[in-house]
Amino acid sequence: MSSSSEVDTGMVLALADDALVASHRLSEWIARAPSIEEDVALANIALDLLGQARLLYALIGDEDELAYRRPAGAFRNAVMLERPNGDFGATIARLLLLAAHQHALYSSLAAADGDLGAIAAKAVKEVSYHRDHARAWTVRLGDGTEESHRRMQDGLDAEWAVWGELAPTQEAVDWATAVITQATLRVPGPVLAVERQEHTADLDELLSTMREVTAVHPGATW
Amino acid sequence: MSTFEALIAAQDRVEPRDEMPGDYRATLVRQIAQHAHSEIIGMQPEGDWITRAPSLRRKAILLAKVQDEAGHGLYLYAAAETLGVDRDDLLEALHTGRQKYSSIFNYPSLTWADVAAIGWLVDGAAIVNQVPLGRCSYGPYARAMVRICKEESFHQRQGFESLLTMSRGTPAQHAMAQDAVDRWWWPSLMMFGPPDAESPHSARSTAWGIKRFSNDTLRQRFVDLAVPQAEALGLTLPDPDLRWDEERGSWDFGTIDFTELREVVSGNGPCNEVRIGRRVAAHEDGAWVREAAAAYAAKQGTRGAA
Numbered sequence: 001m002s003s004s005s006e007v008d009t010g011m012v013l014a015l016a017d018d019a020l021v022a023s024h025r026l027s028e029w030i031a032r033a034p035s036i037e038e039d040v041a042l043a044n045i046a047l048d049l050l051g052q053a054r055l056l057y058a059l060i061g062d063e064d065e066l067a068y069r070r071p072a073g074a075f076r077n078a079v080m081l082e083r084p085n086g087d088f089g090a091t092i093a094r095l096l097l098l099a100a101h102q103h104a105l106y107s108s109l110a111a112a113d114g115d116l117g118a119i120a121a122k123a124v125k126e127v128s129y130h131r132d133h134a135r136a137w138t139v140r141l142g143d144g145t146e147e148s149h150r151r152m153q154d155g156l157d158a159e160w161a162v163w164g165e166l167a168p169t170q171e172a173v174d175w176a177t178a179v180i181t182q183a184t185l186r187v188p189g190p191v192l193a194v195e196r197q198e199h200t201a202d203l204d205e206l207l208s209t210m211r212e213v214t215a216v217h218p219g220a221t222w
Numbered sequence: 223m224s225t226f227e228a229l230i231a232a233q234d235r236v237e238p239r240d241e242m243p244g245d246y247r248a249t250l251v252r253q254i255a256q257h258a259h260s261e262i263i264g265m266q267p268e269g270d271w272i273t274r275a276p277s278l279r280r281k282a283i284l285l286a287k288v289q290d291e292a293g294h295g296l297y298l299y300a301a302a303e304t305l306g307v308d309r310d311d312l313l314e315a316l317h318t319g320r321q322k323y324s325s326i327f328n329y330p331s332l333t334w335a336d337v338a339a340i341g342w343l344v345d346g347a348a349i350v351n352q353v354p355l356g357r358c359s360y361g362p363y364a365r366a367m368v369r370i371c372k373e374e375s376f377h378q379r380q381g382f383e384s385l386l387t388m389s390r391g392t393p394a395q396h397a398m399a400q401d402a403v404d405r406w407w408w409p410s411l412m413m414f415g416p417p418d419a420e421s422p423h424s425a426r427s428t429a430w431g432i433k434r435f436s437n438d439t440l441r442q443r444f445v446d447l448a449v450p451q452a453e454a455l456g457l458t459l460p461d462p463d464l465r466w467d468e469e470r471g472s473w474d475f476g477t478i479d480f481t482e483l484r485e486v487v488s489g490n491g492p493c494n495e496v497r498i499g500r501r502v503a504a505h506e507d508g509a510w511v512r513e514a515a516a517a518y519a520a521k522q523g524t525r526g527a528a
């Protein structure tokens with residue numbers, strides 16, 4: 001594990017890009033969520049993820065340079081996080097799997113010395129809340145109505161199929177499996193670890209939205 | 223003298239369990255619901271800019287702000303519910319147009335500078351309107367207002383600071399900031415409502431301790447605060463008649479086009495349909511989620527009882 005003096009830039013970028021891209025998609029829900037409480041909750045989670053991305057970027061460079069002026073091809077986020085949201089069930093499924101993965105990863109990183117360890121220790125607390133939130137909704141939707149059960153299962157099937165790209169630990173897989181079972185849903189199958197995939201046009205679309213203002217004001221500060 | 227009259231006369235707080243006249247209750251329900259709806263609809267014009275914020279710091283500030291507004295909506299619906307109404311019914315009244323929200327949110331947010339101008343002017347006007355409500359006669363509303371006003375002052379300062387950065391930035395940024403102020407100034411003045419002479423419910427609300435100052439008094443207070451701030455920003459306010467009146471110790475300002483306000487209130491503003499349409503769509507799209515939550519809770523209840 002890296003120490004404060006020797007940060008694994010590639011790993012930090014991947015963590016930060018995952019957080020930034022996931023935050024962006026969650027923030028698209030604001031003023032569109034199923035209830036006002038959920039507007040608050042999703043905004044809160046998006047804000048936590050954005051905060052994590054900012055701290056991680058600051059370890060390796062300038063946050064705005066990295067977020068706003070890096071080519072899409074240099075982003076290290078998992079493709080599953082750049083895809084459009086789909087319905088609330090799909091969003092919850094994605095959040096469940098992301099939070100399970102991040103929780104395991106940040107927990108192990110929190111043991112490290114230095115800045116990364118401190119960032120991870122703070123992130124673990126935030127991600128525990130994200131995990132709880134996603135678990136509560138997975139169970140409610142899975143064990144709610146016929147329609148919600150179907151939608152939650154569809155969302156889960158779609159997100160689970162690409163989860164391997166985040167390389168979740170066994171601990172994360174076990175945790176998610178237990179939640180899915182509690183929710184009376186079907187566990188889609190084994191998680192196949194795969195390399196991070198080539199980005200899609202979805203990331204181009206996401207970044208061009210993010211950069212809509214900065215693109216027409218080059219050199220400006222905000 | 224009834225307990226209610228005694229409380230009002232003593233400038234004490236009326237609490238949910240106290241007896242109160244039906245008209246007092248109805249007036250409060252209408253006002254608090256309209257206020258709650260404004261917080262919720264108000265998430266839209268700025269929320270649309272979260273994904274496009276030009277720096278991660280500004281993005282975080284805006285996300286937190288819009289989250290605060292949703293929270294304000296929740297406190298206010300809870301305050302309204304202490305009067306015996308139900309949030310679902312109030313939302314229904316919003317969706318069907320039976321209850322209103324602040325007309326300010328029926329103007330479009332066209333550029334990033336609008337986010338800053340809204341923070342400075344719209345949150346700024348809201349504070350001037352709402353600080354006195356922190357002392358209004360109905361306890362739950364007054365307490366909600368105290369809490370909300372603290373957050374609104376953050377929003378106002380953040381908007382000012384963002385606008386200042388743009389005003390002192392590139393010529394294109396400065397022009398964008400000026401354009402936003404030009405468009406939001408007059409609608410912000412209209413947030414204080416019709417002139418006192420045409421304000422139908424004012425006298426009664428004043429007698430009941432709901433309203434502490436008249437529309438025109440609050441409007442003047444806002445202008446007096448905003449003029450020096452605009453100067454500090456290096457931006458001009460779009461009113462050639464702004465003039466310091468030595469005698470009054472206040473700024474004179476031009477005539478407000480209340481015909482426009484009436485048009486916007488009656489549903490003909492630039493964004494009325496978009497705002498309500500988006501709100502109704504979110505509610506309808508989320509119906510299956512709320513049904514699932516209710517079904518799950520009911521099952522848990524049965525399991526718990528078994």
Ligand SMILES: [Fe+2]
Nearest residue numbers: 261290291294
């Ligand atoms: Fe607010």
Ligand SMILES: [Fe+2]
Nearest residue numbers: 291345374377
């Ligand atoms: Fe505000």
